[in-house]
Amino acid sequence: MRGTEKLKQSIIENFGTPCPVIDLDIVEKNIKRAQRLCDEKGLGNRPHIKTHKSPILAKMQIASGAKGITCQKLGEAEVMVDAGITDIIIATNILGASRSGRLAALQKRIGLKVCADNPVSIGAYSEAAHTAERVMDVMIECDTGQKRAGVETPSEAIALAQIIKDDPMLNFAGLLFYPPCDGWVRTQGFWNQTKAGLESLELSAKIVSTGGTPNFQNIGQLDGATEHRAGTCIFNDLMMINAGVAGLEDCAFQVFTSVVSRGGWNRGILDAGSKTLTSDQFGLEGFGRLLEHPNAVIERFAEEHGFLNLSKCQNEPQVGDIVRVIPNHVCVAVNMVDQLIAIRGDEIVDIIPVTARGKLV
Amino acid sequence: MRGTEKLKQSIIENFGTPCPVIDLDIVEKNIKRAQRLCDEKGLGNRPHIKTHKSPILAKMQIASGAKGITCQKLGEAEVMVDAGITDIIIATNILGASRSGRLAALQKRIGLKVCADNPVSIGAYSEAAHTAERVMDVMIECDTGQKRAGVETPSEAIALAQIIKDDPMLNFAGLLFYPPCDGWVRTQGFWNQTKAGLESLELSAKIVSTGGTPNFQNIGQLDGATEHRAGTCIFNDLMMINAGVAGLEDCAFQVFTSVVSRGGWNRGILDAGSKTLTSDQFGLEGFGRLLEHPNAVIERFAEEHGFLNLSKCQNEPQVGDIVRVIPNHVCVAVNMVDQLIAIRGDEIVDIIPVTARGKLV
Numbered sequence: 001m002r003g004t005e006k007l008k009q010s011i012i013e014n015f016g017t018p019c020p021v022i023d024l025d026i027v028e029k030n031i032k033r034a035q036r037l038c039d040e041k042g043l044g045n046r047p048h049i050k051t052h053k054s055p056i057l058a059k060m061q062i063a064s065g066a067k068g069i070t071c072q073k074l075g076e077a078e079v080m081v082d083a084g085i086t087d088i089i090i091a092t093n094i095l096g097a098s099r100s101g102r103l104a105a106l107q108k109r110i111g112l113k114v115c116a117d118n119p120v121s122i123g124a125y126s127e128a129a130h131t132a133e134r135v136m137d138v139m140i141e142c143d144t145g146q147k148r149a150g151v152e153t154p155s156e157a158i159a160l161a162q163i164i165k166d167d168p169m170l171n172f173a174g175l176l177f178y179p180p181c182d183g184w185v186r187t188q189g190f191w192n193q194t195k196a197g198l199e200s201l202e203l204s205a206k207i208v209s210t211g212g213t214p215n216f217q218n219i220g221q222l223d224g225a226t227e228h229r230a231g232t233c234i235f236n237d238l239m240m241i242n243a244g245v246a247g248l249e250d251c252a253f254q255v256f257t258s259v260v261s262r263g264g265w266n267r268g269i270l271d272a273g274s275k276t277l278t279s280d281q282f283g284l285e286g287f288g289r290l291l292e293h294p295n296a297v298i299e300r301f302a303e304e305h306g307f308l309n310l311s312k313c314q315n316e317p318q319v320g321d322i323v324r325v326i327p328n329h330v331c332v333a334v335n336m337v338d339q340l341i342a343i344r345g346d347e348i349v350d351i352i353p354v355t356a357r358g359k360l361v
Numbered sequence: 362m363r364g365t366e367k368l369k370q371s372i373i374e375n376f377g378t379p380c381p382v383i384d385l386d387i388v389e390k391n392i393k394r395a396q397r398l399c400d401e402k403g404l405g406n407r408p409h410i411k412t413h414k415s416p417i418l419a420k421m422q423i424a425s426g427a428k429g430i431t432c433q434k435l436g437e438a439e440v441m442v443d444a445g446i447t448d449i450i451i452a453t454n455i456l457g458a459s460r461s462g463r464l465a466a467l468q469k470r471i472g473l474k475v476c477a478d479n480p481v482s483i484g485a486y487s488e489a490a491h492t493a494e495r496v497m498d499v500m501i502e503c504d505t506g507q508k509r510a511g512v513e514t515p516s517e518a519i520a521l522a523q524i525i526k527d528d529p530m531l532n533f534a535g536l537l538f539y540p541p542c543d544g545w546v547r548t549q550g551f552w553n554q555t556k557a558g559l560e561s562l563e564l565s566a567k568i569v570s571t572g573g574t575p576n577f578q579n580i581g582q583l584d585g586a587t588e589h590r591a592g593t594c595i596f597n598d599l600m601m602i603n604a605g606v607a608g609l610e611d612c613a614f615q616v617f618t619s620v621v622s623r624g625g626w627n628r629g630i631l632d633a634g635s636k637t638l639t640s641d642q643f644g645l646e647g648f649g650r651l652l653e654h655p656n657a658v659i660e661r662f663a664e665e666h667g668f669l670n671l672s673k674c675q676n677e678p679q680v681g682d683i684v685r686v687i688p689n690h691v692c693v694a695v696n697m698v699d700q701l702i703a704i705r706g707d708e709i710v711d712i713i714p715v716t717a718r719g720k721l722v
Contacts, residue, residue, distance in 0.1 A: 015461060
């Protein structure tokens with residue numbers, strides 16, 4: 001991002017600080033890169049919209065070649081369907097929304113692809129499909145080492161596939177993986193065994209999905225995969241730099257923030273705190289990087305303040321300076337705000353609503 | 362909170378999960394307690410609305426005897442002024458909003474009380490007051506050990522008071538303290554010295570404000586204090602329990618969440634993650650307490666999942682169960698959501714918008 005004084009003035013005069021900004025030139029470059037990585041391996045690209053939560057940006061991804069999108073919440077999917085997007089995987093067990101009737105209501109509008117790792121979720125999907133009078137595609141989420149959601153053995157996956165097969169309102173649609181970066185060999189073993197089991201049930205997995213921006217380094221390594229879903233890569237952040245899949249120049253999202261106080265020669269205070277940048281740390285030093293002062297450390301937060309340790313700075317920021325911060329974790333930072341200010345070079349060009357922000361269910 | 366199965370059913374059928382809920386009976390009890398603590402010490406009560414961000418709840422506090430409110434952001438103050446509240450301290454250096462013209466615009470509508478710990482902020486206030494053609498009340502923020510914002514010596518405070526005195530568009534209104542729980546003696550010394558210096562300038566502090574719910578244990582200990590501002594006490598949370606100023610029965614805010622997966626005998630997965638409960642930890646074990654399973658530990662988060670360690674549970678939650686979570690830090694958790702579901706006993710009685718959520722500037 002070419003952050004000139006002119007741009008900073010224009011941001012603060014029009015919006016004040018802190019102000020969440022995205023550079024559309026970098027966004028476009030990042031979208032093309034994800035598409036190219038998938039194309040090169042013959043994989044469908046199904047970006048996860050949890051990072052941007054914006055139908056405008058989802059449509060840019062689809063225009064660039066994405067076959068559909070991934071959502072994490074039913075509320076996100078509702079927003080995307082409202083905007084005309086219809087090929088959607090919801091990549092989680094949906095219980096809270098199914099019992100509220102909203103899953104059935106959305107299934108009536110489009111045929112969703114949902115995920116399960118247990119019979120209770122499958123039962124909820126069956127009920128929603130009955131209510132919607134429309135067969136629902138169900139994928140099985142598999143855990144090959146992350147210890148997040150997902151069945152942990154091929155035999156569990158096959159048992160769930162059998163339940164789906166036996167239900168006339170459900171259609172077995174495939175498998176969802178999020179392999180650990182060092183777990184792709186194990187994932188291949190899991191898939192091979194599961195595939196054999198599915199064949200004995202006369203089932204085949206139309207979709208075999210891998211996930212994660214950190215897995216850009218492994219993309220295409222699973223023989224049998226049909227598509228990849230990555231979210232963070234549209235903006236990138238310090239976690240992705242730390243994972244080795246992005247550089248500072250690939251970070252499209254920055255928070256413009258004012259230095260509002262100093263508190264001594266080695267301290268400084270920003271007007272962005274945990275309610276803007278969030279407390280996500282993931283083992284990184286501090287809570288974000290200041291582009292203008294790479295040796296400054298955001299040591300801790302109050303809700304609306306970031307406390308800088310400037311001991312290692314040659315050239316300390318002064319009260320009134322505007323500085324730009326790349327967050328540790330962009331997905332949660334974007335989730336704090338209702339809109340993103342879009343720039344190209346030094347010009348403000350658009351305001352993009354984070355339409356699916358706050359969709360808890 | 363009397364969480365019956367009936368209430369849980371009603372929450373999930375009407376809203377799904379995760380769902381942020383406040384118990385109005387507890388809220389009212391907490392509001393009365395804060396007022397009583399201030400009344401007993403002859404202090405004005407000026408609650409900090411950063412915790413609830415709701416004009417409806419701010420007006421309940423005023424109806425209960427609060428003399429005005431405290432805000433942390435100009436955007437929060439704008440929302441409160443729109444709702445008819447006019448006695449407002451903004452308890453921070455306001456640079457980002459003053460340069461956008463919004464400070465002057467709000468000053469034109471009501472006479473604000475703003476805070477500064479440096480001459481740059483005071484300069485910005487002077488400019489805004491000129492633009493608004495209305496004298497602005499300025500308080501000096503003093504740091505007596507928290508190492509947050511605030512001047513660190515009485516002489517700095519007095520020097521800033523002189524600058525304010527010399528500016529015809531500014532009025533010196535007093536001092537703002539947030540003493541550490543063990544720093545009230547030091548704060549008394551700071552205030553005594555500052556008071557003498559102010560007298561030599563022929564100034565007096567109309568407002569001497571102390572702050573913090575954790576300081577309920579010290580309220581009234583500063584001779585010369587005129588009012589107290591506390592935020593978290595309206596809802597309370599695990600941090601306040603840990604600080605010894607609240608019990609579990611005083612926690613008005615809970616997230617109703619579904620167990621959506623298990624992943625083995627000693628694991629469980631909630632549909633509330635860092636985008637709902639936030640990563641704020643403050644040295645506590647885990648990321649929230651499950652009322653139904655006090656021995657379950659929310660060990661880590663994904664954005665939309667909470668990962669439970671159930672090793673110490675006698676009676677593990679099952680997939681499909683609805684459980685209630687008290688967060689570590691309620692102020693940031695409320696800031697994630699657009700509305701709070703209000704209950705009394707087992708009945709849903711209202712939906713309260715978090716109107717000032719997302720007001721970054």
